[in-house]
Amino acid sequence: MAGFYNAAMLDIRIVREDPDKVRARLASRGAGAEADIDEVLRLDEARRKGLAEVEQLKSLRNRVSKDIGVLMGQKKLADAEALKTQTRQVGDRIAQLDKEVAEAESQRDDLLLRIPNMPHESVAIGRCAEDNPVVRVHGAPEIFSFKPKGHVELCESLKLVDFARGAKLSGSGFLLYTNWGARLERALIQFLLDLHTLEHGYTEVSPPFIVQRECMTGVGQFPKFLDQAYAVQEGTDGSTLGRLFLVPTAEAPVANIHREEILKASQLPIRYCAYSPCFRAEAGAAGVGTRGMIRVHQFDKVELIKIVDPAQGHAELERLVLDAEQALQRLGLHYRVIQLCTGDMGFASAKTYDIEVWAPGQGGYLEVSSCSNCEDYQSRRMQLRYRTESGENRFPHILNGSGTALARLFVALIETHQQADGSVLIPPPLRPYLRTDRISIES
RNA sequence: GGAGAGAUGGCUGAGUGGUUUAAGGCACACGCCUGGAAAGCGUGCGUAUGUAAAAAGUACCGAGGGUUCGAAUCCCUCUCUCUCCGCCA
Numbered sequence: 001m002a003g004f005y006n007a008a009m010l011d012i013r014i015v016r017e018d019p020d021k022v023r024a025r026l027a028s029r030g031a032g033a034e035a036d037i038d039e040v041l042r043l044d045e046a047r048r049k050g051l052a053e054v055e056q057l058k059s060l061r062n063r064v065s066k067d068i069g070v071l072m073g074q075k076k077l078a079d080a081e082a083l084k085t086q087t088r089q090v091g092d093r094i095a096q097l098d099k100e101v102a103e104a105e106s107q108r109d110d111l112l113l114r115i116p117n118m119p120h121e122s123v124a125i126g127r128c129a130e131d132n133p134v135v136r137v138h139g140a141p142e143i144f145s146f147k148p149k150g151h152v153e154l155c156e157s158l159k160l161v162d163f164a165r166g167a168k169l170s171g172s173g174f175l176l177y178t179n180w181g182a183r184l185e186r187a188l189i190q191f192l193l194d195l196h197t198l199e200h201g202y203t204e205v206s207p208p209f210i211v212q213r214e215c216m217t218g219v220g221q222f223p224k225f226l227d228q229a230y231a232v233q234e235g236t237d238g239s240t241l242g243r244l245f246l247v248p249t250a251e252a253p254v255a256n257i258h259r260e261e262i263l264k265a266s267q268l269p270i271r272y273c274a275y276s277p278c279f280r281a282e283a284g285a286a287g288v289g290t291r292g293m294i295r296v297h298q299f300d301k302v303e304l305i306k307i308v309d310p311a312q313g314h315a316e317l318e319r320l321v322l323d324a325e326q327a328l329q330r331l332g333l334h335y336r337v338i339q340l341c342t343g344d345m346g347f348a349s350a351k352t353y354d355i356e357v358w359a360p361g362q363g364g365y366l367e368v369s370s371c372s373n374c375e376d377y378q379s380r381r382m383q384l385r386y387r388t389e390s391g392e393n394r395f396p397h398i399l400n401g402s403g404t405a406l407a408r409l410f411v412a413l414i415e416t417h418q419q420a421d422g423s424v425l426i427p428p429p430l431r432p433y434l435r436t437d438r439i440s441i442e443s
Numbered sequence: 444g445g446a447g448a449g450a451u452g453g454c455u456g457a458g459u460g461g462u463u464u465a466a467g468g469c470a471c472a473c474g475c476c477u478g479g480a481a482a483g484c485g486u487g488c489g490u491a492u493g494u495a496a497a498a499a500g501u502a503c504c505g506a507g508g509g510u511u512c513g514a515a516u517c518c519c520u521c522u523c524u525c526u527c528c529g530c531c532a
């Protein structure tokens with residue numbers, strides 16, 4: 001088994017062949033991720049040296065064992081015994097070397113799993129969110145003839161969300177949608193799924209909302225962000241704790257659908273679209289922060305996943321962003337697309353665009369979508385490959401994007417379309433789903 | 444939760460300690476044959492590591508450990524699948 005799972009995100013061969021380039025590109029992220037490269041190289045060297053030696057010994061042992069079999073067939077038992085005694089030491093040495101090799105390999109891979117992806121060359125260099133370039137802006141902030149209310153006030157007056165009882169049920173950061181609020185949430189989910197499946201060509205899937213550890217590792221959530229997840233256990237059986245996790249995004253199950261498979265080139269591109277609730281413990285950043293619906297422990301999201309030929313990866317990312325933007329355009333919302341700079345990108349991503357929607361009540365933009373091309377970082381971790389026409393096995397690019405996150409979309413929608421009389425006008429594409437064109441206090 | 448049966452390469456399916464470190468079939472690729480195709484015949488065809496590239500070598504028969512000179516094969520633990528029973532939306 002040793003050696004089969006090169007459970008790393010960075011291609012160890014690239015690290016081996018051009019460590020300076022790898023270090024430089026990781027350094028552009030800021031977080032000091034490049035520091036572990038030397039140690040990775042050292043462990044890799046030790047592993048390969050041990051492997052070369054142990055394989056020679058195994059070859060010897062295999063030959064001798066075969067001879068023993070032949071001798072025994074010829075009833076030359078004394079000769080066979082002599083060879084056995086002689087080979088016993090070889091076996092011991094092999095066992096010892098095997099252990100050393102496995103040890104070096106697992107240490108190497110533990111380190112590699114904690115090193116983030118390398119940013120794509122086209123990504124802007126920067127340190128933090130202030131350095132993110134704005135790519136494009138759609139529309140303009142709504143002009144109101146009155147002072148627009150915030151979503152918390154709207155939700156309370158229209159009885160869309162019962163914040164107090166949500167907290168009573170599950171603690172702060174959990175929402176109880178009520179009546180028109182619940183219906184609006186459901187309408188948005190269905191609108192988004194229909195848009196992406198019927199018009200953008202994605203295949204809808206409905207995945208489990210609890211996944212195994214391997215899924216989380218596959219997409220790069222683990223091991224580094226273990227403390228952000230909700231771990232579950234079965235009843236009072238503590239030994240089951242940490243085997244299953246509530247999904248932080250549908251990306252976790254959906255991107256892993258083809259884990260450890262070898263796809264045919266003709267199957268690509270694969271485009272999946274899935275609704276799921278998203279659970280985020282956000283340990284550390286926890287608690288306080290924003291009142292209302294902007295930062296919560298559970299929210300709904302429609303996620304888009306693509307598995308594509310590496311040559312198409314970055315073109316597909318551009319299209320993915322447009323697909324997500326389309327949702328906001330149909331709902332009549334003002335938004336901007338920004339590119340995350342090297343220092344602000346997520347762990348697994350090589351290139352990321354965020355879409356931020358304007359929320360008049362907040363007087364600011366809310367992140368409702370993050371679209372990334374993780375290149376082969378995730379496919380490598382999950383051993384997902386495809387076979388080219390020429391019979392070669394390669395790692396495809398895996399992309400993910402929110403299409404879009406709901407709680408914040410909900411906020412932007414009601415704040416943008418609120419009327420002077422306190423009602424909210426429903427944009428036309430949503431009306432068939434909601435079966436009303438307006439949510440008002442009386443309705 | 445109880446009882447039983449299983450897990451082998453893209454699929455199917457042999458193989459209960461050593462000339463099998465995976466037979467045969469299907470599918471696939473190339474060639475022969477053909478006016479063209481099918482059939483037939485021949486060759487090739489798992490994954491990974493290794494190599495400048497190749498070849499050799501090595502590892503992999505659900506996972507992990509053990510016995511042995513040698514394990515797909517024997518022993519132990521675990522996971523998953525299927526059938527039946529119980530419970531349950």
